[in-house]
Amino acid sequence: DTEVTQTPKHLVMGMTNKKSLKCEQHMGHRAMYWYKQKAKKPPELMFVYSYEKLSINESVPSRFSPECPNSSLLNLHLHALQPEDSALYLCASSQDSRDGQETQYFGPGTRLLVL
Amino acid sequence: AQSVTQPDIHITVSEGASLELRCNYSYGATPYLFWYVQSPGQGLQLLLKYFSGDTLVQGIKGFEAEFKRSQSSFNLRKPSVHWSDAAEYFCAVDHGGATNKLIFGTGTLLAVQP
Numbered sequence: 001d002t003e004v005t006q007t008p009k010h011l012v013m014g015m016t017n018k019k020s021l022k023c024e025q026h027m028g029h030r031a032m033y034w035y036k037q038k039a040k041k042p043p044e045l046m047f048v049y050s051y052e053k054l055s056i057n058e059s060v061p062s063r064f065s066p067e068c069p070n071s072s073l074l075n076l077h078l079h080a081l082q083p084e085d086s087a088l089y090l091c092a093s094s095q096d097s098r099d100g101q102e103t104q105y106f107g108p109g110t111r112l113l114v115l
Numbered sequence: 116a117q118s119v120t121q122p123d124i125h126i127t128v129s130e131g132a133s134l135e136l137r138c139n140y141s142y143g144a145t146p147y148l149f150w151y152v153q154s155p156g157q158g159l160q161l162l163l164k165y166f167s168g169d170t171l172v173q174g175i176k177g178f179e180a181e182f183k184r185s186q187s188s189f190n191l192r193k194p195s196v197h198w199s200d201a202a203e204y205f206c207a208v209d210h211g212g213a214t215n216k217l218i219f220g221t222g223t224l225l226a227v228q229p
Contacts, residue, residue: 004158006158031215033215040222040224041221041222042205042219042220042221042222043159043205043219045216045217048215048216050215055215056216088156090158090159092159094215096215100147100209101147101166102147102209102215103149103161103164104161104215104217105161106151106158106159106160106161107158108157108158109156109157109158111156
């Protein structure tokens, strides 16, 4: 089973709202990722968690706040977003076996629209 | 810096025809290479990967890819395309270091004509 689940599938929020995106995997993976994907573009890495610790933050604005409560869950808290933040947000996970041969498995994404 | 180039932004093939999608990478050592497919509004699905060993890699849905070190390429092929193969295809590179970071190409959009 290589399934990564994400909720919600779609989200519409105003610029003053606070919302959260959720991601879950039960493959025993210890690395989890958030990507942002604009239309007709490749995914852009936002954050990487390794063994529940934030290991990479790609200079993402503070209005995006990741959280990894345990090894199976990854959240992305959203606050005071801008319309240009509208995108498909993808979660991925990988084993993080430290031998470098990592395969990332992606969830279906959350389509976010900021009004 | 590492980079991945997919020279073809958009390709149209007839159903039943063969397909080759190009991918070139720039990296000093042998990278780890991936092809992902994305249907509209969906996540990315792994088609195949290359880490080491046999340079011809078989994947899901009848796809294969060949790693050619001399050409820094990892082209994706399928002998007979089905209408359901219409999607966006991304080639990606991971240099295999500690950061688990994928570098994606810009993608190739495949259209399939009946």
